[in-house]
Amino acid sequence: MPNTISGFSKLSKSEKIDWLLNTYFTDKDSARTLVQRYWNSDKKLQKLHDEFIENTITNYYLPLGVAPNFLINDTTYAIPMAIEESSVIAAASKAAKFWLDRGGFKAEVLATEKIGQVHFIYEGDFDKLNAFFTEVKPKLISATAHITKNMERRGGGILDIELRNKTEDLPNYYQLHATFETLDAMGANFINSCLEQFANTFKTESFQFKGFNNTEKNISIVMSILSNYVPECLVRAEVSCKIEDLKSKDIPNPEVFAQKFKQAVSIAEVEPYRAVTHNKGIMNGIDAVVLATGNDFRAVEAGVHAYAARHGKYSSLTHCSVENGIFKFWIKIPLALGTVGGLTSLHPLVNFSMEMLQKPSAKDLMKIVAVAGLAQNFGAVKSLTTTGIQEGHMKMHLMNILNQFEATEAEKVKLVEHFKTNVVTHSAVVEAISKLRN
Ligand code: MEV
Numbered sequence: 222m223p224n225t226i227s228g229f230s231k232l233s234k235s236e237k238i239d240w241l242l243n244t245y246f247t248d249k250d251s252a253r254t255l256v257q258r259y260w261n262s263d264k265k266l267q268k269l270h271d272e273f274i275e276n277t278i279t280n281y282y283l284p285l286g287v288a289p290n291f292l293i294n295d296t297t298y299a300i301p302m303a304i305e306e307s308s309v310i311a312a313a314s315k316a317a318k319f320w321l322d323r324g325g326f327k328a329e330v331l332a333t334e335k336i337g338q339v340h341f342i343y344e345g346d347f348d349k350l351n352a353f354f355t356e357v358k359p360k361l362i363s364a365t366a367h368i369t370k371n372m373e374r375r376g377g378g379i380l381d382i383e384l385r386n387k388t389e390d391l392p393n394y395y396q397l398h399a400t401f402e403t404l405d406a407m408g409a410n411f412i413n414s415c416l417e418q419f420a421n422t423f424k425t426e427s428f429q430f431k432g433f434n435n436t437e438k439n440i441s442i443v444m445s446i447l448s449n450y451v452p453e454c455l456v457r458a459e460v461s462c463k464i465e466d467l468k469s470k471d472i473p474n475p476e477v478f479a480q481k482f483k484q485a486v487s488i489a490e491v492e493p494y495r496a497v498t499h500n501k502g503i504m505n506g507i508d509a510v511v512l513a514t515g516n517d518f519r520a521v522e523a524g525v526h527a528y529a530a531r532h533g534k535y536s537s538l539t540h541c542s543v544e545n546g547i548f549k550f551w552i553k554i555p556l557a558l559g560t561v562g563g564l565t566s567l568h569p570l571v572n573f574s575m576e577m578l579q580k581p582s583a584k585d586l587m588k589i590v591a592v593a594g595l596a597q598n599f600g601a602v603k604s605l606t607t608t609g610i611q612e613g614h615m616k617m618h619l620m621n622i623l624n625q626f627e628a629t630e631a632e633k634v635k636l637v638e639h640f641k642t643n644v645v646t647h648s649a650v651v652e653a654i655s656k657l658r659n
Pocket of ligand 1: 306498499500501502503504601602605610
């Protein structure tokens with residue numbers, strides 16, 4: 222096959238780049254210059270990044286920004302956000318400031334249970350399997366002692382293991398469904414190591430179990446893996462105030478605003494097409510903080526969206542009430558996050574973000590992340606139901622368009638000024654640039 226290679230990972234970094242340039246690029250010199258421009262001149266730092274993954278050729282930058290003025294319970298935070306979308310940090314900062322003057326955000330962690338499963342196939346009598354499980358369960362736990370020792374010393378560990386009969390869904394399919402408390406660690410490695418040990422012990426002990434015939438002894442372990450669906454690792458965040466206190470420059474009529482805002486949230490509760498975009502806006506805030514703090518945003522995304530569909534229909538993650546003169550807006554989401562281990566101790570900017578957040582526990586971080594999601598959604602729905610989204614969005618996007626046209630600093634100053642009083646659209650900016658240049 223043309224353009225394929227074996228042993229790529231064994232090549233040195235510069236050999237990898239040479240192969241890529243020779244195979245896929247026309248202007249090899251510019252491509253090489255670009256790749257090298259993004260290398261860090263600090264060799265130690267570059268090596269650290271090279272070693273995060275396999276086949277690193279360069280770095281891919283995302284801006285790390287900050288949304289200050291978040292009052293969460295009794296603490297004020299400046300929240301670090303790594304994101305490419307121009308309007309996200311501006312919207313978060315604006316929402317933070319808005320609620321700072323109205324009592325801030327209240328957040329609480331409702332539960333912190335993580336889940337992992339050993340999936341296996343067993344052909345035989347369920348009562349016998351159950352009897353075997355009852356007998357082997359203490360051994361499953363004791364055999365993981367070398368893995369759980371440190372976690373237990375800190376107060377975490379395995380919470381329980383259940384045998385689950387899933388044969389109604391798939392013939393001969395059963396699970397060991399285990400729950401864990403992993404404290405400040407996200408816990409993926411801890412959980413997966415425990416699960417693989419459970420699977421080993423389960424399999425080995427099944428050969429000794431007197432109650433099984435030969436077919437029943439032949440348990441087949443299919444896989445052992447944590448679940449990113451963590452509906453019992455839950456956090457709730459809320460804002461509320463008197464309806465009249467919503468009054469501000471953007472909200473001249475708070476009663477009308479509150480009702481329309483609630484309608485927008487109700488629409489996202491019942492209409493999946495809207496719910497997906499509504500929740501995407503929430504994830505703008507959540508992913509940005511998750512990424513800045515070195516957590517796994519794919520895990521968070523997968524778990525959050527599964528939760529949004531838990532009643533069989535995809536729905537809004539936020540809710541709103543307007544009752545007895547009070548406007549209340551809240552979010553409840555599952556979040557499995559860590560503030561120790563993984564990238565958190567390796568990436569210097571993650572360390573920096575953690576310090577900015579006053580070295581949060583995993584529970585603190587769950588609250589901060591949920592608040593970032595709620596704030597983002599408040600900002601988006603507020604714009605959508607008042608000015609429309611494009612006004613703010615395009616204002617923030619203006620700089621991207623100017624950069625696309627390689628505007629000079631002097632041109633930028635003039636055009637930013639011009640668009641303070643003119644509507645930003647792509648064609649309006651193009652027109653204004655060419656007018657200025659002519
Ligand atoms: C854009 O990234 C996010 C929004 O579409 C969210 C929403 O519609 O609620 C503005």
